[in-house]
Amino acid sequence: MTYCVALRLNRGLVFAADTRTNAGVDNIAQFRKVHTWRKQGERVLVLLTAGNLSLTQSVVSLLNEQIAESEKEPEAVNLFNIPSMYRAARHVGDAVRAIRAIDGPALEASKTGFTGSFILGGQIGDEPPRLFQIYSEGNFIEATDETPFFQIGEHKYGKPILDRVAQPTMRLGEAAKLILLSFDSTLRSNLSVGMPIDIVLYERDSLDLRREKRIYQDDEYFKNLSHAWSDALREAFTKIEEFDV
Template sequence: MTYCVALRLRGGLVMLADTRTNAGVDNISTFRKLTVIEQPGDRVVGIMTAGNLALSQAVVNMALEQGIAFREGEPLETLHTAPSMVRAAQLMGHAVREVYRVDGPSLEAQAENFNVSILLGGQIGKGKLRLFQIYSAGNYIEATEDTPYLQIGEHKYGKPIIDRAATFDTDVADAMKLALISMDSTMRSNLSVGMPIDLMVYRRDELKVALNRRIKDDDVYFKGLRQSWSDALTKAYQTIPGPDWLG
């Protein structure tokens, strides 16, 4: 399992993913789940994946390197050549379906589910900054101003803080803090999500990455944030008046 969260805001995009992959309590590995495409002046696209690692890697490799032909005889397209973010989302969906076509029957023969989900966000040229979630069927939804964030993987523990505090007008720096708090809450409650974590920040219309950072256990800021959030929660519940039900 993993946890990925992305926020599309008026000011830009924040994407955060953990790196833990496990096939049991004694088989834990670290794999990067966040892939960033940066062609300064042309495009910035971030991809985050959850689910079966082999399937996720196959889909991303197909979209990035092998390419997809939408119709027979048409040239191959990749995320490096897609003319818009909508086309990029369609390309990812086609890649998912193609991997299913090849690997789906074998998985079903082994009684395994075809389990892959993807968050795709960014901006291409003069197009809009957009954020999509692609499902195992290859279809997708898009984040809106009413719901400016999307999550995949083990999301239930980190969802409350995003639900309560994040809006489309949230400042990018504040959204970065919220994403990190959301990740910390998830890691505290689920051992299948773990360090290090990868963070990408993009500011709208700049067409270059503002921040691409790996955060490790010894990161001073993240350690301080974890402690500050714990202290703030403790202080908050202590200052709320208790019920008078006991007389």
């Protein structure tokens, strides 16, 4: 399993994903689930992946092959020449369908099923930053001011704090803190999600990626954040009047 989350803000976008994959308690590995593409000054795209690793890797590989092949066929559609984020989301959805057409029948026959979900966000040219969640069927939805974040993977433990706190008006650093608290709750409750965590902060209209970090188990900020949040919850709990009948 995995946990990925992204938040769309007035000031930009924040993305994060864990790196754990497992096929049982004795078969655990680490793979990067944050994939980025950029042409400085023109476009930035970030893709988070969750689900069957072989399928999500195939989708990313297909997207990269299309970019590489554009040197021979400049007119061929790829993430580096697509005109809008909406078209980029459709392009990723098409890649998902293409992989599904290849591998889907065999997976369905084995009762494994085709499982893969994606979060795509970024900015192209003068268009404002946009954020999409893409399903295993290739269709997608877009984040709004009322629902400014998306989660894929093992999301239920980290959702309550996002529901209560997430706002488009937040600063990037605030949003990153919120997302890491969401990860802290998930890590405490589910062993299938594990560190390190990859986090990307994209500043609106920068059309560049300047703030990326991999957060390991011994990261000082993350440890302090976790301890401070636990202390704050305990203190808040003690201040609430006890239940009585």
